[in-house]
Each structure stands twice: as C-alpha cells, then as structure tokens.
Amino acid sequence: MGIYAMTGGATGIGAAVKEQLRAGGNTVIVVDIKDADIIADLSTEAGRQSAIDGIRAAAAEGLDGFIPCAGLGPNVNPYSLISKVNYFAVVATVEGVKDLIAKKRGALVLISSNSASMPGMNENYIDLLLAGDEAGASSLIDTLDGHSAYAGSKCALTRWMRRNTAAYAAEGIRMNAVAPGFTQTPLTEKVMADETLGAVIKEFNESIPVGRSGQPVDIANVICFMLSPASSFVCGSVFFVDGGHDAMLRPDQF
Numbered sequence: 001m002g003i004y005a006m007t008g009g010a011t012g013i014g015a016a017v018k019e020q021l022r023a024g025g026n027t028v029i030v031v032d033i034k035d036a037d038i039i040a041d042l043s044t045e046a047g048r049q050s051a052i053d054g055i056r057a058a059a060a061e062g063l064d065g066f067i068p069c070a071g072l073g074p075n076v077n078p079y080s081l082i083s084k085v086n087y088f089a090v091v092a093t094v095e096g097v098k099d100l101i102a103k104k105r106g107a108l109v110l111i112s113s114n115s116a117s118m119p120g121m122n123e124n125y126i127d128l129l130l131a132g133d134e135a136g137a138s139s140l141i142d143t144l145d146g147h148s149a150y151a152g153s154k155c156a157l158t159r160w161m162r163r164n165t166a167a168y169a170a171e172g173i174r175m176n177a178v179a180p181g182f183t184q185t186p187l188t189e190k191v192m193a194d195e196t197l198g199a200v201i202k203e204f205n206e207s208i209p210v211g212r213s214g215q216p217v218d219i220a221n222v223i224c225f226m227l228s229p230a231s232s233f234v235c236g237s238v239f240f241v242d243g244g245h246d247a248m249l250r251p252d253q254f
C-alpha cells in the first residue's frame, strides 16, 4: 500500500480523493486549513512552509503521490487570495516535496479547471504568476475580477505543469492535471449563492452535454487512476472531466 500527501482534503473533491485512497488501504497525509492532519493556511508563506515541514516529517521515506487540491473559487475577495492558494501554494508545496516523490518514482496530480482554457484571460496576470511574482500578480489581480483571478490561476498552473513535465519525468515523477467542470462541492455552493456569479453559472450548468453537473467522486475516480500504475505512460496530460463542456466549447482544440 502507498503513502500519499494532499492539500485540501477536508471537503469536496479532496475529501473524495482522501476517502478513495484510504479505502484502498493507503496512508494519506492531509493538509488543510481545517479538519486535517496538518493544519496550515496555504495563502501564507509560513503556512506553506509548515505544510512542507509536516509532510516531510510524516513521509521521510518518500511519497507515492502528491495531490495539491486546496483551492478557492472565483467568488473570493480579495482576488489575490485566489492566486495565492490556487497557484503560488501549489507550486511551493510541489517543489517542497518533489524529492520525496522522486524517491518512490511517484505521481503528481494537479487540479486545473475547464475554465483554464476559456476566453477572457489576462495574459499579464498569467505571466506574473508564471514568473513567480506574487506581489506583482496580487497588485494586478486585485484591480480585476474573480473570473480572471480563478481561470487565470488555473491556466497558469496548467502551463506550469506542461512546462515542467519533462524535467519532472527525468527525475522519475509523472505529473498530470485533471480539469474538472462544474462539480457540486462547498466551493460551488458559495459560487451559486453569489449575487453576480450565481445566475451565469446556473445557465452555464444547464448546457453541460451529459445533462448533469459533476460529483466529487467523478473527479476522484480520474485522479486515482492518474495516481495508479494503470496510467504509467500518461504524463503531462490535462484530463477534462467536465461532462463534455470543453469539447462543446472548443471542438477543434485538443
């Protein structure tokens, strides 16, 4: 049985991944701001460091996989909090435990979103994220909007994954991303309750080709496949798990 670490395992998609891995007899070290083995606020540098230290202390022998799942939705303000948790915390924790994953030739699954390929991105913001400029990205995004912050953070994370895939593979780490569509979790409950975003998202959901929104287990099933040896030749892929929305919106791009 394996040993895995993850962030954001308290609720939603992360909780479903945690349950599925534990049901398979694996050990899962969970970092979250609440209800976790390691309590850490990943929006801060101190929180990221304590998450890394906690994982390193619990899994010195190495990790079979790491799933940085903690994230905030587009309704959160200030918008810079979204970039801090969805982008900077992911890159920092991945880099902080990378050698542990390499030790066991393990797998990394990042959580993108099908919004990462949607139009209306602010490329300056994405460039600042990819350059690691947390102060610059924060100042810019606080003047923009929640969609730009959220979709931009997921777009940058996906590009970061693609740019680093070969280097990570050379160290024995398989890195992939899952891009969920609308999935019913506490995050999307808050978005639906938002005065401005709620109505837009409701209409968007009604156009999902398979005729329903996702459940956390739909996403967890694919994440667990990407962690497993059954996917040993899958590397650098972005799996859309969105009921067909991305194919409907971008039929000629793949």
Ligand code: NAD
Residues within 6 Å of the ligand: 007, 008, 009, 010, 011, 012, 013, 014, 031, 032, 033, 034, 040, 041, 042, 043, 069, 070, 071, 072, 073, 085, 086, 111, 112, 113, 114, 179, 180, 181, 182, 183, 184, 185, 186, 187, 188
């Ligand atoms: P969720 O709110 O249920 O889970 C997010 C988790 O992150 C929670 O456990 C929360 O406590 C934790 N978290 C938030 N801020 C934190 C912080 N500062 N420090 C530490 N932990 C923190 O939401 P979810 O929908 O399950 O989201 C999981 C991931 O999936 C996120 O990265 C999200 O962006 C992504 N995603 C979700 C959807 C969707 O429709 N639900 C779609 C695409 C991508």
